[in-house]
Amino acid sequence: xxxxxxxxxxxxxxxxxxxxxxxxxPLRLDCGVDFGPFTIAxxxxxxxxxxxxxxILICHALSGDQYVAEPxxxxxxxxxxxxxxGPGGVLDTxxxxxxxxxxxxxxxxxxxxxxTNPATGEAWALDFPVITIHDMVRAQKxxxxxLGIETLFCVxxxxxxxxxxxxxxxxxxxxxxxxxxxxxxxxxxxxxIAFHEVGRQAIIADPDWCGGRYLSLDRNPSRGLAVxxxxxxxxxxxxxxxxxxxxxxxxxxxxxxxxxxxxxxxxSYLRHQGSTFVDRFDANSYLYIARAMDYFDLAxxxxxxxxxxxxxxxxxxxxxxxxxDWLFPTSESRALVHALNAVAANVSFVEIExxxxxxxxxxxxxxxxxxxxxxxxxSAEQRGLMRFWD
Amino acid sequence: xxxxxxxxxxxxxxSSRTIxxxxxxxxxxxxxxxxxxxxxxxxxxxxxxxxxxxxxYLAREKGVDARGMELSQSGVNACVRHGLSVIQGDADxxxxxxxxxAFDVAVLSQTLQATRRPRHVVEELVRIGKRAIxxxxxxxxxxxxxxxxxxxxxxxxxxxxxxxxxxxxxxxCTIRDFVALxxxxxxxxxxxxxxxxxxxxxxxxxxxxLANLFAEQGMFxxxxxxxxxxxx
Numbered sequence: 001x002x003x004x005x006x007x008x009x010x011x012x013x014x015x016x017x018x019x020x021x022x023x024x025x026p027l028r029l030d031c032g033v034d035f036g037p038f039t040i041a042x043x044x045x046x047x048x049x050x051x052x053x054x055x056i057l058i059c060h061a062l063s064g065d066q067y068v069a070e071p072x073x074x075x076x077x078x079x080x081x082x083x084x085x086g087p088g089g090v091l092d093t094x095x096x097x098x099x100x101x102x103x104x105x106x107x108x109x110x111x112x113x114x115x116t117n118p119a120t121g122e123a124w125a126l127d128f129p130v131i132t133i134h135d136m137v138r139a140q141k142x143x144x145x146x147l148g149i150e151t152l153f154c155v156x157x158x159x160x161x162x163x164x165x166x167x168x169x170x171x172x173x174x175x176x177x178x179x180x181x182x183x184x185x186x187x188x189x190x191x192x193i194a195f196h197e198v199g200r201q202a203i204i205a206d207p208d209w210c211g212g213r214y215l216s217l218d219r220n221p222s223r224g225l226a227v228x229x230x231x232x233x234x235x236x237x238x239x240x241x242x243x244x245x246x247x248x249x250x251x252x253x254x255x256x257x258x259x260x261x262x263x264x265x266x267x268s269y270l271r272h273q274g275s276t277f278v279d280r281f282d283a284n285s286y287l288y289i290a291r292a293m294d295y296f297d298l299a300x301x302x303x304x305x306x307x308x309x310x311x312x313x314x315x316x317x318x319x320x321x322x323x324x325d326w327l328f329p330t331s332e333s334r335a336l337v338h339a340l341n342a343v344a345a346n347v348s349f350v351e352i353e354x355x356x357x358x359x360x361x362x363x364x365x366x367x368x369x370x371x372x373x374x375x376x377x378x379s380a381e382q383r384g385l386m387r388f389w390d
Numbered sequence: 391x392x393x394x395x396x397x398x399x400x401x402x403x404x405s406s407r408t409i410x411x412x413x414x415x416x417x418x419x420x421x422x423x424x425x426x427x428x429x430x431x432x433x434x435x436x437x438x439x440x441x442x443x444x445x446x447y448l449a450r451e452k453g454v455d456a457r458g459m460e461l462s463q464s465g466v467n468a469c470v471r472h473g474l475s476v477i478q479g480d481a482d483x484x485x486x487x488x489x490x491x492a493f494d495v496a497v498l499s500q501t502l503q504a505t506r507r508p509r510h511v512v513e514e515l516v517r518i519g520k521r522a523i524x525x526x527x528x529x530x531x532x533x534x535x536x537x538x539x540x541x542x543x544x545x546x547x548x549x550x551x552x553x554x555x556x557x558x559x560x561x562x563c564t565i566r567d568f569v570a571l572x573x574x575x576x577x578x579x580x581x582x583x584x585x586x587x588x589x590x591x592x593x594x595x596x597x598x599x600l601a602n603l604f605a606e607q608g609m610f611x612x613x614x615x616x617x618x619x620x621x622x
Contacts, residue, residue, distance in 0.1 A: 316475065318470065337477055337479070337487075338484070338487040339487075341477075341484075341487035341488050341492075342487050342488070342489060343489075344488065344489060344492040346455075346457065346475050347457075347475065347477055348469075348470045348474075348475045348476055348477060349466070349476075349477035349478050349479075350463075350466055350467050350470050350478065351463055351466075351478055352467070353463065367467060370467075370471045371467060371470050371471055373471070374470055374471035374472050374473050375470055375473065377473055378472075378473025378474070378475075379473075381473065
């Protein structure tokens with residue numbers, strides 16, 4: 001497989017479009033390290049109203065970034081949630097002030113393992129502290145304080161983004177009016193940890209990974225990262241969607257070649273997914289962020305009781321799952337609903353019928369848009385946001 | 391991006407529609423009766439809330455903190471699309487998660503007969519609600535009795551319109567049966583109303599023998615007797 005190394009990505013300290021905040025005060029991480037100073041790179045869309053009550057925090061997923069609704073600065077591809085964000089969109093930039101920050105440990109401007117460790121002058125690599133979902137949310141909280149936003153109108157995200165949403169509701173319930181975890185879970189399942197381990201081992205087994213020090217040695221474990229992405233990508237789809245898209249169709253040929261070329265369209269598709277991913281993602285970031293997801297278990301943080309993880313006056317919840325999502329199945333969302341019912345929180349729960357699998361939250365899914373539009377409009381009424389709109 | 395263009399006119403008028411839409415027609419008569427029994431500003435759970443007509447009405451007209459539970463996914467999605475707080479779930483399994491007295495009123499309208507464990511459901515209703523309002527079709531209605539007697543086939547009526555092999559109504563009861571269940575559970579009946587098929591109240595005492603013969607529906611306001619005095 002041929003892969004392209006990405007000169008932009010490899011260079012630490014690259015300037016990205018958008019905003020950044022340098023946090024000088026060290027942040028106490030779950031692993032016990034006081035980490036800092038560090039940078040949070042973020043993007044905003046729309047305008048904050050005078051009462052600072054219309055802010056929505058968008059939490060991105062494992063392989064996402066802050067470029068929600070604009071072309072990606074490396075690949076030029078459309079923002080990952082252009083289906084949702086824009087003027088007149090579900091997340092309406094004419095009504096809401098949208099914020100999305102690259103997560104701690106990421107590789108698009110927020111401090112992560114590819115940035116320079118001030119102690120050594122080299123990339124952090126594996127000296128970067130292991131971070132958690134809670135640490136990511138702590139960093140987001142610092143950013144919001146910096147922006148002068150005391151209470152978010154809404155925090156929303158899919159997959160790992162949903163984990164951050166739940167962490168927000170658990171850690172800062174008074175700081176969130178409405179919470180929308182999509183295709184999420186209160187803990188990463190054994191099966192999901194297993195898939196992550198496959199991805200990590202693919203990266204670690206790449207001779208160019210060099211014990212994580214590839215940047216200092218001017219190498220890039222792009223083959224390992226591509227395989228990790230390919231394996232993960234299968235889990236984001238569904239058998240039905242793969243069959244509908246590709247079936248057993250052959251790629252640019254009429255017969256199998258009795259070799260190991262990409263005979264089938266599905267192989268060609270996966271190879272493409274792998275090779276384009278390495279252009280925009282850092283292998284060590286992938287290890288760290290996947291680890292943060294594995295460690296996520298809200299109930300465990302609260303003596304094994306999930307309801308206990310949701311103290312105080314909880315935000316209004318809209319929990320959404322997809323019928324064909326086998327990575328974060330509906331049963332996980334339902335467990336969440338029961339826990340929130342136990343604390344008498346205001347919860348809506350919608351399971352959406354689709355064959356698109358886990359990735360449905362990123363795709364054109366009209367039922368998802370209609371559900372969110374109704375929930376957000378209802379919440380905006382409750383929050384008294386309507387008078388800012390006309 | 392067709393959904394987006396459709397969304398462009400969203401504004402003040404659309405926002406009022408979000409609450410009004412499911413109940414834009416007249417509220418069903420029996421639901422209106424239930425709504426009259428509910429105090430403004432209270433917390434209500436409507437189990438089997440369908441398209442959310444009662445919830446929307448309560449939220450709009452009475453400032454009620456209205457929540458719903460609905461079995462059908464299409465019903466749930468329709469409710470949430472209209473800004474109502476509704477979860478997918480069923481009365482048999484999903485009431486257990488709520489704490490005691492989580493709601494001022496738990497409503498179960500025309501759903502009891504479709505549950506698997508109606509006894510358990512009634513117990514749960516008065517546990518999670520300080521009061522419960524339950525309505526159901528009366529299988530003791532004279533036409534139903536006559537139909538079985540004369541035709542010798544499972545009765546069907548305007549309310550119970552499915553054939554026996556294709557009905558969700560698996561636990562039908564009479565008004566007298568229901569009163570007996572409440573007595574057995576020690577559940578206090580605060581109020582009872584008998585209705586005709588259109589949901590119009592009849593002047594029959596629910597505990598009287600005539601109600602069981604002439605009412606097509608029964609509606610009961612229940613509370614847990616532990617919290618109140620049991621009437622004679």
